Amino acid sequence: MNGLPRKGVQRKIPLTLRQLTDYYRTNTPAEFARGSRKGKYMELTDSFGRRINYLRLSVTDRCNLRCRYCMPEEGVPFLPHGAILSYEELFLIARTAVSLGIEKIRVTGGEPLVRKGIVPFLARLAKLPGLRHLALTTNGLLLEEMAQGLRAAGVQRLNISLDSLQPDTFAAITRGGEVSRVMAGIAAAERAGFPPVKINMVVMRGVNDQEIIDFAALTLEKPYAVRFIEYMPTAGEPGWQELTVPGREILERIARVYPLCPVDKGESAGPAKDFRIEGAAGTLGFITPVFGHFCGDCNRIRVTATGMARGCLFSDEELDLKPFLRGGDEAGLEQALRRVVSIKQDRHRLSGEEAGHKPFDMSKVGG
Ligand code: SAM
Ligand code: SF4
Numbered sequence: 001m002n003g004l005p006r007k008g009v010q011r012k013i014p015l016t017l018r019q020l021t022d023y024y025r026t027n028t029p030a031e032f033a034r035g036s037r038k039g040k041y042m043e044l045t046d047s048f049g050r051r052i053n054y055l056r057l058s059v060t061d062r063c064n065l066r067c068r069y070c071m072p073e074e075g076v077p078f079l080p081h082g083a084i085l086s087y088e089e090l091f092l093i094a095r096t097a098v099s100l101g102i103e104k105i106r107v108t109g110g111e112p113l114v115r116k117g118i119v120p121f122l123a124r125l126a127k128l129p130g131l132r133h134l135a136l137t138t139n140g141l142l143l144e145e146m147a148q149g150l151r152a153a154g155v156q157r158l159n160i161s162l163d164s165l166q167p168d169t170f171a172a173i174t175r176g177g178e179v180s181r182v183m184a185g186i187a188a189a190e191r192a193g194f195p196p197v198k199i200n201m202v203v204m205r206g207v208n209d210q211e212i213i214d215f216a217a218l219t220l221e222k223p224y225a226v227r228f229i230e231y232m233p234t235a236g237e238p239g240w241q242e243l244t245v246p247g248r249e250i251l252e253r254i255a256r257v258y259p260l261c262p263v264d265k266g267e268s269a270g271p272a273k274d275f276r277i278e279g280a281a282g283t284l285g286f287i288t289p290v291f292g293h294f295c296g297d298c299n300r301i302r303v304t305a306t307g308m309a310r311g312c313l314f315s316d317e318e319l320d321l322k323p324f325l326r327g328g329d330e331a332g333l334e335q336a337l338r339r340v341v342s343i344k345q346d347r348h349r350l351s352g353e354e355a356g357h358k359p360f361d362m363s364k365v366g367g
Contacts (some may be wrong), residue, residue, distance in 0.1 A: 043101035046344040047312070053103040054300040056071050059118065060110040061305050066175040067163070069202060069231060073175055084305050087121045089325045093303055094125055096333050104133035106159075110305065113142040119149045126154025135159065137200075141177065143185025147192040153308060158189050159198040164208045165215070173207065184222075196223040196282060203245045204231050216254045219282030226284035227272050230292070234313075247288035251275070254284065271297065289313075293346035301340050309337065311344030 044052040061079055063071065085093075094105055105125060112118055126134050135157040136150065143150075143160070150158070162182050164170040170179035189197050201208070203213050215226050228250045233240035254260065260279040271294040274286030290295060295312075303309045307321040319340050324333040 015264070044338070044341050046341050048344070048346050050296075050298055051101075052299055052301055052341045052344070052345070055094070055097045055102045055105045056108055056300055056302040057090060057094060057105055058303065058305045059112050059121070060084065060107050060115040061215065063109065063111040063139070064114050064141055065111065067139075067161075067175045068173055068175065069204070069234070079306060085307050085322075087117060087124075089123060089307065089322075090121070090208075092325060092330070093307070093321060093337075094131075095128060097301075097337055098128050098130045100334065100337055103131065104135070105131060106135045106137060108137040111139055112136060112137050113139070113146055114195035119146070119153050122150065122155055123153035133157070137161070138185075139174075139177070140185035144181065144188045147185065147188040147194070147245050151192040151194055156195070157198070158194055159200055160186060160189075161200050161202070162186075163201050163204075164211055165218075166211065169208055171250055173204075183290055193218065196225060196226055198225040198285075200229055200287075202229045202231050203250055204243045205245050207243070209245050211249075212250055212253055213257055216258060216277065216284055219277060219280045219284060222281055223276075224282040225272075225285055226282060227287055229287040230290040232289050232313075237308070244290050246291040247273075247286040248291065251286055260284070286358065300345070301344070303335070311339040311340050315343075315345060317343055 027040055036280055046052055065071075066076070094102075097105075107118075107122065107125070109115070122134065122136070125131065134155055136155050137159040138161070139252045140160040140162065143158075147359055155274075162179070162180065163169075163173045165179065167179050170177055186197055186199070199215070199218065201211075203209050203212065214230065215228070218224055219226050228247065231240070231244045233244075251260070254277075258280075260275040261278055263274040263276050263283050269290075271291075273358070275284045275286075276282075277284065286292070298312070301309060301311055302313065303321065304318075307325060308318040309321055310318050319334060319336050324330070324336055
């Protein structure tokens, strides 16, 4: 027995820094104790035995912010309306994906809340038989007005992107956003009865990494799930390595200030490794797309707002679903979704000799 918690049980004694680092390399406390997890294979399984049950569906490439890591400041060539899938087409993709074994859909963008008609669309998705989880990723700017409607529509969980608590830094990262609106949105989500929100911070060295401890402290009183995300070189810019703070470093910086205990998330776990500051109301997660290679546990596919399906954010291989949607070919659509799963690679190639992918804006692919 190595002192790690049983499933669903929080360990009382904080781990040492060394134990945290070892734990960090594995996936869950159960795995740490037991070795690798044996997968249950259901209908959508890729060539590496990973069960694919999660679809990220982007509904727009437009946004009311211009985050520096996601979009260029000016001259963003938005796609013409005809290029963006209609809600009917997006619904057909969702329904087909669910019939194949997708159990969770996260609606994203661009900023999904800026698309007109988003609430009725989400309400329709929420009623899809077989869909177990419906979640939304948002920058939170419009949440204050929309939280009640989203909850009533059947959205179960919200992820909110928030990279700084300081008005000036927030405005600089988002190129003009007001952090007070996001905070008001988070409060509105609580009032609307959402389960504790997930707050995603993209950590950038020299930009907002001085706020890591402040973000961790948000969980002391409130049951938020604060998740620290490694900055990814989506645009392939030179020198990106200097901006990316490895998840392990973030963890160690927090562990020097607060005692941390791992939290087991159970089978529905996402890519984050979760911890709790001893006695805190919320949890801390570490999402390490660059240095952590969570690819072994990847369970997702993505569809962009223009109907391009991809097995991986960093894959250059995309399948165009539009011909099937616009030709009324549901069997073809099903085949295409199966094919996306079958061509999923074992892992992304962001580093090392094989590094290289076509640069892209996250707002176009859907974060
Ligand atoms: N507009 C919504 C929002 O900001 O939450 C949804 C779309 S946004 C593209 C989704 C997520 O992608 C955000 O949490 C953002 O922080 C993340 N993201 C975008 N570009 C990124 C990058 N280069 N590295 C890490 N995360 C990134
Ligand atoms: Fe917009 Fe989200 Fe991209 Fe920021 S991260 S520019 S809020 S789509």
